[in-house]
Ligand SMILES: C[S@@+](CC[C@H](N)C(=O)[O-])C[C@H]1O[C@@H](n2cnc3c(N)ncnc32)[C@H](O)[C@@H]1O
């Protein structure tokens with residue numbers, strides 16, 4: 041494995057930046073979400089980098105040696121950052137680096153996403169979170185997000201040269217609908233999807249041998265998320281990028297039926 045200096049000299053640096061702790065969503069198992077009421081975790085300070093801070097931390101002399109710039113984040117959603125468009129433009133204009141963004145996608149407008157795609161072209165890949173094929177199913181975990189807006193934003197970006205992918209987290213409430221979610225995503229014009237199983241069952245109890253995660257929503261109602269029945273063993277459909285075609289959807293259908 042190459043060390044930092046070798047990666048730098050070979051222009052292969054991969055940078056992962058957390059540029060905000062703001063988020064519009066309240067996913068119950070996210071580390072920024074307080075499971076008692078789904079507000080922001082009390083210990084988390086709200087802040088975001090400005091374009092100027094970003095440029096100071098990543099001067100052009102670093103960017104030039106960069107292969108990929110990833111905006112994912114642990115404590116927030118990068119698209120909430122007020123300067124994210126300008127940060128992407130700075131990377132595009134001053135390097136050959138690609139940009140990868142992970143987002144809940146329920147932020148900003150189709151016009152904004154189209155402009156982002158036109159500015160970045162084929163050097164941008166955005167992964168949108170879609171956890172269901174109906175609003176009700178999607179928002180079971182992606183609390184506070186709007187599936188219609190996500191789809192409109194995704195389609196606007198997909199009409200540019202930028203690449204769109206989808207990330208889907210599987211629980212009990214959507215495990216039987218994996219093939220339907222895949223078809224829904226394919227119909228949006230997306231070719232690649234990744235399914236993962238949620239393993240974040242920190243507040244653990246069990247119902248019928250499935251782990252559960254208990255939380256209260258903002259109306260003080262007690263809710264649970266239940267673990268999927270599937271295993272993430274090698275050879276399973278999980279943790280793989282799936283190229284969506286008729287054959288892969290048939291494989292997903294067989295998997296759900298037989299496991
Ligand atoms: C904290 S999020 C930040 C990025 C962005 N806000 C988002 O949700 O895509 C980092 C990653 O954690 C993933 N994630 C959230 N809840 C998860 C869960 N219960 N199990 C596995 N991954 C999860 C998100 O989908 C995202 O890929």
Ligand code: SF4
Pocket residue numbers: 063064065066067070071072073114115116117143144
């Ligand atoms: S969208 Fe991402 S950052 Fe926001 S609450 Fe959900 S997992 Fe956390």
